[in-house]
Amino acid sequence: MGTSNVSATSDFILVGLFSYTGPHLVLFFLVATMFIIGLLGNTILIFLIATDSRLHTPMYFLLSQLSLLDVGFPLVTIPKMVAEFLQGKNVITFGECTAQMFFLMLMGVSEGVLLSLMSYDRYVAVCHPLHYQVLMRSQVCLVMVGASWFSGALVASIQTSIALQFPYCASHTVDHFFCELPALLKLSCADTSAYELALSISGVLILLMPLSLILTSYGQVLRAVVLMRSAEARYKAFTTCSSHVAVVGLFYGAAVFMYMVPGSYHSPQQDNVVSLFYSLITPTLNPLIYSLRNREVQMSLVKIMGRSDFRAKR
Numbered sequence: 001m002g003t004s005n006v007s008a009t010s011d012f013i014l015v016g017l018f019s020y021t022g023p024h025l026v027l028f029f030l031v032a033t034m035f036i037i038g039l040l041g042n043t044i045l046i047f048l049i050a051t052d053s054r055l056h057t058p059m060y061f062l063l064s065q066l067s068l069l070d071v072g073f074p075l076v077t078i079p080k081m082v083a084e085f086l087q088g089k090n091v092i093t094f095g096e097c098t099a100q101m102f103f104l105m106l107m108g109v110s111e112g113v114l115l116s117l118m119s120y121d122r123y124v125a126v127c128h129p130l131h132y133q134v135l136m137r138s139q140v141c142l143v144m145v146g147a148s149w150f151s152g153a154l155v156a157s158i159q160t161s162i163a164l165q166f167p168y169c170a171s172h173t174v175d176h177f178f179c180e181l182p183a184l185l186k187l188s189c190a191d192t193s194a195y196e197l198a199l200s201i202s203g204v205l206i207l208l209m210p211l212s213l214i215l216t217s218y219g220q221v222l223r224a225v226v227l228m229r230s231a232e233a234r235y236k237a238f239t240t241c242s243s244h245v246a247v248v249g250l251f252y253g254a255a256v257f258m259y260m261v262p263g264s265y266h267s268p269q270q271d272n273v274v275s276l277f278y279s280l281i282t283p284t285l286n287p288l289i290y291s292l293r294n295r296e297v298q299m300s301l302v303k304i305m306g307r308s309d310f311r312a313k314r
Helices: 001-009 023-050 058-087 094-127 129-135 140-164 183-184 192-227 231-259 268-291 294-314
Strands: 010-012
Touching: 010 231, 023 058, 023 268, 023 294, 058 094, 058 140, 058 268, 094 129, 094 140, 094 183, 094 192, 094 231, 140 183, 140 192, 192 231, 231 268
Parallel strands: none
Antiparallel strands: none
């Protein structure tokens, strides 16, 4: 009971990404710039989808939820990391650490499920276009989004509550730039090997189930695209789906490394790089590779900018 009280009332020290040397200062400004670009890109995309009636389709509705998750991912970690660097202290309270773990798992699992449901949307659009309006009606889209958020909240609640049961008295220095479950478990003075094994197994299930749906959906899409007679239709379907596949590859590549590969097989430095990749780089790239290069989104952006110029001239 004493060790639990110590863990619950003590602060943790995060090993930050940056020091006050020249190369690290460049890296700091690069991370800050990417954070701003990603935040702006995803916010603009959400705004365009909400305000332009031409983008009120199932694909863009699901995409707006992806952008919402990509806004939240960096907000959980990057502002705290930047504040610590500017203040010269890398201290995080136990409550803040718990909140980071919970929200990162919430958004990570939700995004994984959402990407699989988006692949189903593309499967229906390409393979069953005549039934698309029925199979992807608004009620179905709402259920899909609700399922993705609920699954994330459920997994995050279970994993975080279990992690809080362990006493953290061995050390209070987290060898990471934010509180992530695998890094925090290394600080426990209790035997966590059974839980870490269960975490790896659950990670396999949580990742492989959506990934199997994605592979199945895109296998059918690829087959349908190859059989298309119209070169224009084939190009449009391939362009849309290839963007989604790129997003899936970026997200699942990092997630598989972190949660399917046991912690003993990768170093803290590798964990930092991979975590930075999926918590900052992927959310920044998603609006660029998935939507802002789409013709519909470009037209919507031009339309909004045209209105702004007209009002400014008046």
